[in-house]
Amino acid sequence: SVDFDVQRVRADFPLLSRTVHGKPLVYFDNANTSQKPRQVIEAVDDHYRKHNANVARAVHLLGEEATAAYENARDRLAAFINAGSRNEVVLTSGTTQSMNLVAYSYALPRLKPGDAIVTTVMEHHANIVPWQLVAARTGAIVKAAPIDQNGELIVEKFFELLTPDVKLACVAHVSNVLGTVNPVREIARECRKRGIPLVVDGSQALPHRPVDVQAIGCDFYAFTGHKVLAPTGTGGLWAKREHLQAMPPFFGGGEMIREVRFDGTTFAEPPHKFEAGTPNIAGFAGIGAAIDYYQSIGFEAIRAWEYELLTYATERLREIPGVRIYGEAKEKEPVISFLVEGAQAMDMATLLDLEGVAVRSGHHCAHPLMQFYGVPATLRASLAFYNTREEVDAFIAALLKVRKLLM
Numbered sequence: 001s002v003d004f005d006v007q008r009v010r011a012d013f014p015l016l017s018r019t020v021h022g023k024p025l026v027y028f029d030n031a032n033t034s035q036k037p038r039q040v041i042e043a044v045d046d047h048y049r050k051h052n053a054n055v056a057r058a059v060h061l062l063g064e065e066a067t068a069a070y071e072n073a074r075d076r077l078a079a080f081i082n083a084g085s086r087n088e089v090v091l092t093s094g095t096t097q098s099m100n101l102v103a104y105s106y107a108l109p110r111l112k113p114g115d116a117i118v119t120t121v122m123e124h125h126a127n128i129v130p131w132q133l134v135a136a137r138t139g140a141i142v143k144a145a146p147i148d149q150n151g152e153l154i155v156e157k158f159f160e161l162l163t164p165d166v167k168l169a170c171v172a173h174v175s176n177v178l179g180t181v182n183p184v185r186e187i188a189r190e191c192r193k194r195g196i197p198l199v200v201d202g203s204q205a206l207p208h209r210p211v212d213v214q215a216i217g218c219d220f221y222a223f224t225g226h227k228v229l230a231p232t233g234t235g236g237l238w239a240k241r242e243h244l245q246a247m248p249p250f251f252g253g254g255e256m257i258r259e260v261r262f263d264g265t266t267f268a269e270p271p272h273k274f275e276a277g278t279p280n281i282a283g284f285a286g287i288g289a290a291i292d293y294y295q296s297i298g299f300e301a302i303r304a305w306e307y308e309l310l311t312y313a314t315e316r317l318r319e320i321p322g323v324r325i326y327g328e329a330k331e332k333e334p335v336i337s338f339l340v341e342g343a344q345a346m347d348m349a350t351l352l353d354l355e356g357v358a359v360r361s362g363h364h365c366a367h368p369l370m371q372f373y374g375v376p377a378t379l380r381a382s383l384a385f386y387n388t389r390e391e392v393d394a395f396i397a398a399l400l401k402v403r404k405l406l407m
């Protein structure tokens, strides 16, 4: 068994010690959003108590401090994903905004009737719907590469779809429903060979593994802060400099201009060209603390512990008659989708909540994946490094109890 001082970690997360419905909380909805350590909460609190002002507007000291906090988040994120330059990191409200920025600013001007965008059946709607919206405006189409019953992308089929009409390829680094880790380096290599830019949805990878966008070799990498211990409404888009230079702005307004004139406005350089308006400054003030937290523990320890929890939870789940697990990829992160024969996912989740267990039930913003498996919904237990084996036991005990009630 892995040596990991999980109780020490848990002491940093105030919310984990609360009860729900009179039961100790078992929070297994981490793929939805992570809980926050006090270091992050304190950084946000400190910002509002001592440094609150708007960014890039005022010469006064508070304005400088707020700007420094915001720009520091960019530096920290750039280092966290090994971007070649801080100027390749656009700060956004999260993956959804990042994807829409690529869709409207990069894809839309390049698409014409008959062109295609390739994505996969396992994607989150954030990596499907923006492409459909720009395809509908231009007469382009969206094609989806298939997966197999284990929830692995059929990579050869993905490559077969990469024909000369394809203007963009999109894939999740890690599936939010299945936990599947996709071979993004190999996919990026094949895309490069064909001159097709690749967008990677990193939402579910960042919480679990060190990410190196340069080593992956993709063109765009989108991510969300709230799944990596940071506040909601924070995230980013990493893009190769040449793409950001070529992209027109998507949102217009303050902060993103050089000079505004009625005979022609000029824009700031990237990344600020894409950051109109007042951002979530306090949220970004929490990014540094979140990254510090990850680094203080280290991904090696995090991965070993999460893998142990995943293996243990999977084994225990398999002992329960009638449980079917969706997503049995060879390489997966600690996300377990499952159903119990004879019970509706929503009923199970509602009763589990009464036992203190927070799991998600539903389609997980992945309708096409549900259609592939022929189910309307699954239950999803998604783990984080601050979870424990005892919580897995409590989850299994609650599941057995609830299953009996529903049978």
Ligand code: PMP
Binding pocket: 031, 032, 093, 094, 095, 096, 097, 124, 126, 127, 172, 174, 175, 176, 201, 203, 204, 224, 226, 365
């Ligand atoms: N992609 C994936 C794989 C996700 O898991 C999520 C969040 N559930 C998103 C995109 C969207 O992220 P956000 O809601 O933070 O924009």
